[in-house]
Amino acid sequence: MTVPVQQQTEADVPAKRSRIAAADAPIPFSKPYRAPGELVNLERVLSSDHSHGDGAFTASATARLRTLTGTTGVLLTSSGSHALDLASILLGVGNGDEVILPTFTFPSAANAIALAGATCVFVDSDPVTGNIDPAAVAQAVTSRTKAISVMHYGGVPVDLPAIEAIAAEHGLPIIEDNAHGLGVQHRGRVLGTFGAIAIQSFHDTKNVHSGEGGAIIINDLSLLERAEIVREKGTDRSKFLRGQVDKYSWVDVGSSYLMSELQAAVLDAQLQSFDTIQAKRHAVWNRYATELAEWADAVGADLMAVPDGSEHAAHLFAILMPDQAGQSALIAHLRTLGIVATFHYVPLHSSAAGLRHGRVSGSVDNAVRFSQRLVRLPLWASLDEQQVQRIVDGVRSFRPGKG
């Protein structure tokens, strides 16, 4: 792009300075998107007398999620983590049980198992996608296994046919952590509809957010009635609100897993902008993929790979450096340019709580190596042209050993 030469006047000077400052301003790793309509929605909640859960915006956001996923069993929750805790309760995970999960995942998946008194059985990842390795899952199944917990890393689908075959063989439910993959089409369905139970997160680092928040998707509809009860402090208040019972009472264990209407108001506006958000994120993702390919070849790095026939959510853009030294060096190099890139999960089996609440099954070398090679670039919907160019140029200016 050529910038026309302009006569400089006194009045232009401050504007120019701020343009220069913007050109050098640090680029954060993540920045929450602000959707049109959020403030109007919030205003409506605040001027009503209903800001607790299960009001009009919860109903509207839930309906949007049902349309997006093509399922009926959607319930908004206070967080993705709480949705995972709720999943453990619904599946009856308890003392003496084991749940198989990837060691390369977010701690909430493991907390849901440990809080239920069960043992986490950590398994390896696919070296290319970082997703759970089905062969490792097959080997980890014991008579104590209660469920298989998977996570679509970056919204790239797990090898579902292989996991479904193992689950069917042993009669085990699948818990699908779809925090990264909202709305991703896969084999004629949408991620979040494959497991007996799936979860979404609306934390403000996710593609669509409400500050904090989440959803549970109940695909095994025999669990839906109890899900409503556990989510509502163990009461049948949901039935009462629908006029199905004339008073409500304590009927089961539970807690308050509801999303406030204030959050639902923001979420509803965000979901309305879902296509816009995704288009913006995919545009950035695609530029990284095309404009960094040659550089990656030259330095021996691998760019995030999406298996043939799969979609992804443009939730993150990952570079796999040749080794851990390359990972640290690229992150440090980008830091000096004011660009915040980061690594990701420290494998759970080696963490302090992982050692207490779980055990490893088989080798987890691929997961460890994936975690040590991984660098994530900034990826958010309102990154502008100039910022994306700075990031691309910044990465391309990195050469191993040069820093």
Ligand SMILES: *Cc1c(COP(=O)(O)O)cnc(C)c1O
């Ligand atoms: C963010 C995230 C969660 C937890 O979601 P919260 O809404 O922050 O509780 C769980 N799993 C994965 C993979 C996540 O990225």
